Amino acid sequence: MALNAQxxxxxxxxxxxxxxxxVDRWTERVAxxxxxxxxxxxxxxxxxxxxxxxxxxxxEGTFDLPSEGSAELRALLGELSxxxxxxGFSPSETAISVFALxxxxxxxxxxxxxxxxxxxxxxxxxxxxxxxxxxxxxxxxRAREELISGQGEQLLELSTPVVKLWAGVVAVPLVGTLDxxxxxxVMEKLLQSLVDTESTYAIIDITGVPAVDTQVAQHILKxxxxxxLMGAECVISGIRPQIAQTIVxxxxxxxxxxxxxxLADALVHAMRANGVDIVRRTPREES
Amino acid sequence: xxxxxxxxxxxVERTELREILLIAADEDVVHVRQLVRKAAxxxxxxxxxxxxxxxxxxxxxxxxxxxxxxxxxxxEVVDDGRRVGVRAEFVDEGxxxxxxxxxxxxxxxxxxxxxxxxxxxRRLVDEFELDTKVSLGTRVTVTKWAR
Amino acid sequence: xxxxxxxxxxxxxxxxxxxDLEDKTAIQLQEDVADRIVASGAHGVIIDITGLDIVDSxxxxxxxxxxxxxxxxxxxxxxxxxRPAVAITLVELGLSLEGIQTAxxxxxxxxxxxxxxxxxxxxxxxxxxxxxxxAPR
Numbered sequence: 001m002a003l004n005a006q007x008x009x010x011x012x013x014x015x016x017x018x019x020x021x022x023v024d025r026w027t028e029r030v031a032x033x034x035x036x037x038x039x040x041x042x043x044x045x046x047x048x049x050x051x052x053x054x055x056x057x058x059x060e061g062t063f064d065l066p067s068e069g070s071a072e073l074r075a076l077l078g079e080l081s082x083x084x085x086x087x088g089f090s091p092s093e094t095a096i097s098v099f100a101l102x103x104x105x106x107x108x109x110x111x112x113x114x115x116x117x118x119x120x121x122x123x124x125x126x127x128x129x130x131x132x133x134x135x136x137x138x139x140x141x142r143a144r145e146e147l148i149s150g151q152g153e154q155l156l157e158l159s160t161p162v163v164k165l166w167a168g169v170v171a172v173p174l175v176g177t178l179d180x181x182x183x184x185x186v187m188e189k190l191l192q193s194l195v196d197t198e199s200t201y202a203i204i205d206i207t208g209v210p211a212v213d214t215q216v217a218q219h220i221l222k223x224x225x226x227x228x229l230m231g232a233e234c235v236i237s238g239i240r241p242q243i244a245q246t247i248v249x250x251x252x253x254x255x256x257x258x259x260x261x262x263l264a265d266a267l268v269h270a271m272r273a274n275g276v277d278i279v280r281r282t283p284r285e286e287s
Numbered sequence: 288x289x290x291x292x293x294x295x296x297x298x299v300e301r302t303e304l305r306e307i308l309l310i311a312a313d314e315d316v317v318h319v320r321q322l323v324r325k326a327a328x329x330x331x332x333x334x335x336x337x338x339x340x341x342x343x344x345x346x347x348x349x350x351x352x353x354x355x356x357x358x359x360x361x362x363e364v365v366d367d368g369r370r371v372g373v374r375a376e377f378v379d380e381g382x383x384x385x386x387x388x389x390x391x392x393x394x395x396x397x398x399x400x401x402x403x404x405x406x407x408x409r410r411l412v413d414e415f416e417l418d419t420k421v422s423l424g425t426r427v428t429v430t431k432w433a434r
Numbered sequence: 435x436x437x438x439x440x441x442x443x444x445x446x447x448x449x450x451x452x453x454d455l456e457d458k459t460a461i462q463l464q465e466d467v468a469d470r471i472v473a474s475g476a477h478g479v480i481i482d483i484t485g486l487d488i489v490d491s492x493x494x495x496x497x498x499x500x501x502x503x504x505x506x507x508x509x510x511x512x513x514x515x516x517r518p519a520v521a522i523t524l525v526e527l528g529l530s531l532e533g534i535q536t537a538x539x540x541x542x543x544x545x546x547x548x549x550x551x552x553x554x555x556x557x558x559x560x561x562x563x564x565x566x567x568x569a570p571r
Contacts, residue, residue: 342527410528
């Protein structure tokens with residue numbers, strides 16, 4: 001939606017003639033909704049910047065938001081929306097930063113004797129503001145999406161901790177559903193930790209995994225083979241009865257991979273293979 | 288013409304990184320690996336995906352040399368609007384592959400290798416396309432997308 | 435053409451591959467290792483591939499044949515330092531390097547070779563296979 005050069009000039013004149021009052025009212029309206037979560041000074045600075053960028057954009061001939069002449073205005077709106085999204089402001093609270101200009105504008109607009117020309121102008125101005133609002137909203141939504149996908153990745157990292165249990169023994173306790181993407185992340189992290197901690201044993205504990213399908217089983221098997229290529233052995237522990245049944249039903253060959261009932265058994269196995277014997281120092285008291 | 292294709296065919300936008308290399312001698316295989324690595328880094332592929340793609344390219348470059356009598360590779364960074372990836376196209380004017388099914392299966396070889404070239408390369412990439420005409424030549428196109 | 439240097443430490447040959455291997459270099463290395471085993475009477479070969487950012491089927495085949503040739507000449511081979519990304523790729527490629535011993539680093543590789551010379555000892559085996567074979571699962 002473009003604004004022709006003539007209407008643009010009128011808009012610019014209106015924005016400049018009532019500059020201070022517009023900015024005051026605009027800031028006031030936004031401040032009401034934000035309830036102190038942004039300082040008055042900060043808000044005023046943002047509004048002032050928007051005001052002058054808008055003037056620059058509409059004053060230079062034909063106005064069109066996607067055009068070259070509106071680059072600075074777009075940048076400002078984008079920055080404002082992203083900042084609001086990151087600080088947890090709601091969509092309405094973000095959009096009001098733009099739409100409050102409408103309220104302020106109507107207060108200073110000269111309706112004349114209600115002639116058609118003045119109304120047409122006002123409609124054109126509000127359409128421009130709507131356009132700015134939509135742009136803000138789109139940027140806001142995009143910023144939120146980025147935020148969410150970033151958190152998803154962080155969650156993936158957090159949900160697959162690789163822990164060192166003993167010198168030369170690392171373990172990854174898997175909890176929750178294993179999809180292919182997560183299985184791949186686990187595999188890479190586990191193998192890297194073998195290098196970092198110089199471990200010759202890796203325990204993959206699947207006590208917390210409710211179900212295993214062919215693809216996930218394949219990922220685990222590949223991890224075991226890859227670890228062997230690097231000079232380390234994997235032990236799989238915590239296979240639940242239902243999962244054992246699934247594995248057999250699916251016809252998945254675990255071959256010569258060591259499996260243990262519990263993480264504790266797997267640790268004892270790995271330590272023993274590393275040359276560590278576990279001896280109880282005092283005889284157990286009969287109770 | 289016989290074609291083997293996997294999820295190929297989506298229109299993609301080509302970006303500025305596009306290079307062509309001749310594969311005529313032993314040392315060119317090393318150059319192909321270096322070029323593919325450069326493109327994979329530019330497309331921001333993960334380290335594991337870079338390694339997979341470079342390994343696949345190495346297998347295919349050696350195939351081009353050993354069975355196709357040499358040829359060329361075009362390596363480019365591509366963008367399909369949703370994701371960025373690397374595409375490598377190996378072309379030779381050699382004898383072609385008479386039996387694709389057998390050539391794709393592991394263990395098949397006519398060049399004294401392990402016979403993992405084509406089938407192995409296919410497992411390492413996201414998209415794999417093979418066009419071959421007996422006595423006219425072979426074109427293998429592989430693509431790997433950034434996750 | 436580059437040649438991969440072969441170092442001798444005690445009765446072990448250490449081959450550290452630091453460059454992207456050309457096929458010719460790989461074939462030359464195979465010959466060089468065989469010659470050095472015979473000339474030095476070494477009992478073990480360690481091939482350090484920490485510096486390799488890819489191992490394709492050609493290099494994989496070279497590693498297997500060095501191990502096989504060394505075996506014939508009375509020396510054990512251990513491949514050490516394979517990077518995780520390389521290992522994942524080899525598995526996907528379908529190359530399992532059958533018959534090759536592996537270790538995380540040179541130090542552990544040396545230990546495997548030393549233990550192999552002394553004969554298998556229960557509970558001290560690096561990979562655990564000997565200790566496990568004796569005990570029922």
